[in-house]
Amino acid sequence: MRKLLFFILACSTFGVFSCSKEIKPDDAAARAAKEYYDSLFAKNYAYFVRGMYLPDTIPDGYREQLEANASMFVGRMAEEHRGVSRVRILRFANDTIASADGKSHVRTSDVYLAFALGDSLNEEVVVPMIFHQGRWLMR
Numbered sequence: 001m002r003k004l005l006f007f008i009l010a011c012s013t014f015g016v017f018s019c020s021k022e023i024k025p026d027d028a029a030a031r032a033a034k035e036y037y038d039s040l041f042a043k044n045y046a047y048f049v050r051g052m053y054l055p056d057t058i059p060d061g062y063r064e065q066l067e068a069n070a071s072m073f074v075g076r077m078a079e080e081h082r083g084v085s086r087v088r089i090l091r092f093a094n095d096t097i098a099s100a101d102g103k104s105h106v107r108t109s110d111v112y113l114a115f116a117l118g119d120s121l122n123e124e125v126v127v128p129m130i131f132h133q134g135r136w137l138m139r
Helices: 002-018 028-041 045-050 060-081
Strands: 084-098 105-117 122-132 135-138
Touching (some): 028 045, 028 060, 028 084, 028 105, 028 122, 028 135, 060 105
Antiparallel strands (some): 084 105, 105 122, 122 135
């Protein structure tokens, strides 16, 4: 009996110490993509456009066209599906691409989002992301 008690105690001790905190994957790109699309459906088109991977300086007219395009997209979603009620992160796949000489690398991610539409449908989209100058941006 004493041996059985010692065996159970040893197994439970090993079980407690073998449990370690699971390393969580880097979900910053997924959170950024969700934030950009949340702002889009909240009609903050300028913030959505700032989340795009564009050259540092673009003409004001082009930026205005991108914002108008985003506005038309939201309007079409409202007209066809009674808007988007919620954006959820389904999954993401991060990757690091090294240069040929191995001196630099590029971090990318494919973020899969689900839009809960107002007419009770769901739509899944893939948002390619790139890490540029300390921020995750939509490609």
